[in-house]
Amino acid sequence: MFWGFIAVIVAGIGGAGISIILGKITKGRTPKWLTPFAAAFAMLVTTISNEYLWYDQSTANLKPGVAVVSTIESSAFYRPWTYLFPITDRFAALDTNSLTAHPSGQNRVVGDLYFFARWENTQRLQILFDCASGGTLPMVPGETYDEVTEADFANPNGDEEMVSLACSGGTE
Known part of the structure; x- marks a missing residue:
């Protein structure tokens, strides 16, 4: 800034x-x-x-192994040129270097998802990926998530690219 x-x-x-x-x-x-x-x-x-x-x-400037999985573009009336050419002012990136198998061994992977936004600090969220159902579950620090069922996972069809990247170990 x-x-x-x-x-x-x-x-x-x-x-x-x-x-x-x-x-x-x-x-x-x-x-x-x-x-x-x-x-x-x-x-x-x-x-x-x-x-x-x-x-x-x-x-x-992202380190190797960090892949962009989502971008958000915006337009605003006080920036009229953005209606013709929207500005990407936020994005999410998955750190494939942080991917580890979940201890439950149920075809689940844990990884770090970073949220970047213009004029804001970077936020980190740990995500549990269910490779069988294609769902994601944000993790609260300190919880084990051993008793999680497929019904607990959100977005079974919302984040296909991110889930497939996480479940392949970041090799896509």
């Missing part, structure tokens, strides 16, 4: 600087409003590009 703020300030100074240089080249024939307009335009373009680049930069 800090570096994004610095980038916007530098872009504003650069836009104003280009306008001032253009004024010197044309011997003062540029309109007086051009300098603040150029600064504001450069700052707006930088802010918009930072919003669109966040997802690509975030996924590029």
Whole structure:
């Protein structure tokens, strides 16, 4: 966030600087409003590009073995360009390095799911995957989940990609 703020300030100074240089080249024939307009335009373009680049930069920084399993795009009235090109501002990633067989041995796998969101801290949730039914069950720390039945699993058809990735050990 800090570096994004610095980038916007530098872009504003650069836009104003280009306008001032253009004024010197044309011997003062540029309109007086051009300098603040150029600064504001450069700052707006930088802010918009930072919003669109966040997802690509975030996924590029994921460690090997962490796979994106879901993305959420958004549009907002105060960002009208997002109606044409929605912004990915949240995503979930499965850490295949954390996958372990559940002690019950019932074709179940435990793994870490991370939730990333723009301007928010990363959240981690441990998930129990039932490879037989294709269901998922969020785990509460400290619980063993030895007595879980197939009826306890949610989304039997909602997260096929994530479940198949977890049940294959992350080799898809």
